[in-house]
Amino acid sequence: MTGEGFVFSEKPIEIESGSGVTLTASDGTEYLDFGASYACTPLGHSPPAVVDAIREQAEELLYVQGSYPVAARTALQEQLGEVAPGDLSKVWLCNSGTEANEAALKFARSATDRENVVVAKRAFHGRTLGALSLTWKDDYRDPFGPLPGGVEFVPYGDEAALAEAVDDETAAVFLEPIQGEGGVHPAGDAYLRTAREVTEEASAALVLDEIQTGVGRTGTMWACQSAGIVPDVLTAAKGVASGLPLGVTLCADWIAEGAGNHGSTFAGNPVVAAAAGATLTQLQAESVPENAAAVGEHLRAELRAAVDEHDLPVREVRGDGLMIGVEVKRGSMRVLRELALSEQLLALPAGRSVVRLLPPLVIDESHAESAVDSLVEVLG
Numbered sequence: 450m451t452g453e454g455f456v457f458s459e460k461p462i463e464i465e466s467g468s469g470v471t472l473t474a475s476d477g478t479e480y481l482d483f484g485a486s487y488a489c490t491p492l493g494h495s496p497p498a499v500v501d502a503i504r505e506q507a508e509e510l511l512y513v514q515g516s517y518p519v520a521a522r523t524a525l526q527e528q529l530g531e532v533a534p535g536d537l538s539k540v541w542l543c544n545s546g547t548e549a550n551e552a553a554l555k556f557a558r559s560a561t562d563r564e565n566v567v568v569a570k571r572a573f574h575g576r577t578l579g580a581l582s583l584t585w586k587d588d589y590r591d592p593f594g595p596l597p598g599g600v601e602f603v604p605y606g607d608e609a610a611l612a613e614a615v616d617d618e619t620a621a622v623f624l625e626p627i628q629g630e631g632g633v634h635p636a637g638d639a640y641l642r643t644a645r646e647v648t649e650e651a652s653a654a655l656v657l658d659e660i661q662t663g664v665g666r667t668g669t670m671w672a673c674q675s676a677g678i679v680p681d682v683l684t685a686a687k688g689v690a691s692g693l694p695l696g697v698t699l700c701a702d703w704i705a706e707g708a709g710n711h712g713s714t715f716a717g718n719p720v721v722a723a724a725a726g727a728t729l730t731q732l733q734a735e736s737v738p739e740n741a742a743a744v745g746e747h748l749r750a751e752l753r754a755a756v757d758e759h760d761l762p763v764r765e766v767r768g769d770g771l772m773i774g775v776e777v778k779r780g781s782m783r784v785l786r787e788l789a790l791s792e793q794l795l796a797l798p799a800g801r802s803v804v805r806l807l808p809p810l811v812i813d814e815s816h817a818e819s820a821v822d823s824l825v826e827v828l829g
Contacts, residue, residue: 462789467494470809470816478793483820484807485795488629488661488772491688492731493809499691499727506723514714521722528729529697534671535679539705541698542717546660546686547575549696550623552711553682554579556700557621557654560707564598567614567622569605571631574623574658583623585631606636608643615647621654621682622647626672629661632803633767633774638676645678654681654704660696661772664688665732665810668742668770675769688810690725732810738770741810745770748806748817755821761828764802773806774799777828784827792823 463475464485470493472480482494492499506521513519522542530538541552558564566583568574574583581589582596590596599620603610605628615622622644628634641657648655657680662672664685669675671683681704686696695718700708732738749766752775756763762778777784781798788794788804799805806820 460789469493470812472795480789480793480795481816481819481823482795482808484797484805486692486807487687487797488666488807489687489692491664491666491737491810492691492728493811496691496728496731498731499724502723502727503693503720506720510719512715512718512720515712515717519717519719519722521719521726522717525717525722525726525729528726529699532670532729532733533699534674534683535701537679537683537699537701539700539702541700541708541711542722543696543698543713544694544715544718545575545696546658546684547577547580547696548713549660549684549686549698550574550580550583550656550658551577552696552698553623553656553684554583554621555711556682556698556704556708557656559709560704561620561652561654562707563618563620563653565619566600567611567619568600568602569624569628569631570602571605571628571634572602572623572625572658573628573630574625605631605634606640608640611640611644612647615651615653617651619648619651619653621656623656623658625658626662626676627667627769627772629772629805630799632776632799633772633805635767635769641673641676641678645680648681656680656682656684658684660684660686661807662769664728665738665741666770666772666807667768668738668745670732670738672769689728690721691728693721693724695721695725735811737810740813741770744812744814744817745773747814748820749773751818751821752824755825759825759829761825763828768806771806771808771810771812775804775806775824776802777804778802787827788823792826794820794823 465475466473526540568583574580681701683699752766764776797805
């Protein structure tokens with residue numbers, strides 16, 4: 450549903466179709482998509498290989514419940530185990546990022562037989578009650594309380610505060626390698642390594658929420674790889690099935706063995722599994738994460754140069770790969786509206802002052818430069 454009080458308020462643009470890095474409205478206007486789809490389209494819109502996989506699977510089998518093996522689901526689970534960082538070969542499939550984090554919370558508490566969870570301020574981990582308890586913003590939390598307890602929030606990026614908060618009563622630490630909804634703030638490699646060290650010392654689980662940073666967006670398949678660490682649990686969603694509803698919880702053996710009883714009717718739907726398998730295959734075959742790293746570096750450099758050259762009202766350009774935040778000195782929503790209606794560039798907010806850029810990972814430098822030109826036009 451849309452409208453006041455719901456997550457997605459209706460925009461004045463009716464989208465009719467999409468291809469590659471563009472979306473087309475019902476009036477024929479084409480828009481360059483730099484975030485309208487919340488990082489869910491790493492290969493662009495309606496990538497042919499994914500569309501073919503969906504069609505072929507739909508003709509064979511739309512659905513059967515998860516206790517019956519299905520080739521597409523089994524193949525995806527094996528594929529996810531292969532691309533997972535380190536030894537996170539145990540795979541739980543569900544239907545969304547929120548569900549993936551909900552499962553991670555349950556698995557960590559069950560495996561450790563502890564309750565307490567440490568989370569970062571500004572974090573966003575989902576909207577169901579368990580995941581919402583790990584989410585910082587009061588606007589998300591207050592209408593739905595009381596929420597599950599045992600959660601402590603600490604400043605993001607503060608190694609000393611994190612180390613002090615984790616003890617032998619901690620079940621898990623939940624972190625985003627780059628906070629998305631919180632303003633596109635990278636954690637930094639040293640902070641992630643500290644998180645790994647203190648959780649190991651306390652026999653607590655380190656859970657990395659890579660729902661937005663994963664599947665190649667930051668220039669590697671998983672953002673944690675740049676820090677050289679492997680968490681105990683990694684959650685993914687959004688782009689893993691090119692926008693079809695799929696969440697993934699990747700677990701170390703000790704988490705999976707103590708995970709307890711958890712289930713989901715639609716987890717591992719064969720059609721969605723086929724889409725995800727095709728997505729992962731294309732990401733690797735076409736070196737898409739590497740493209741995200743190269744074009745993302747070019748885009749950030751061009752943005753910073755434009756800020757200096759045109760004296761734009763921008764406080765900071767930050768991020769990694771093609772997950773970029775442009776902190777502006779005026780309201781981000783007004784900037785986004787002008788970008789869409791005047792420049793045919795679609796982007797996202799990350800709070801009141803950050804324009805968030807999450808384009809398909811297959812954009813090239815010309816697309817990046819076009820986006821910079823549009824931002825100069827609106828901000829200048």
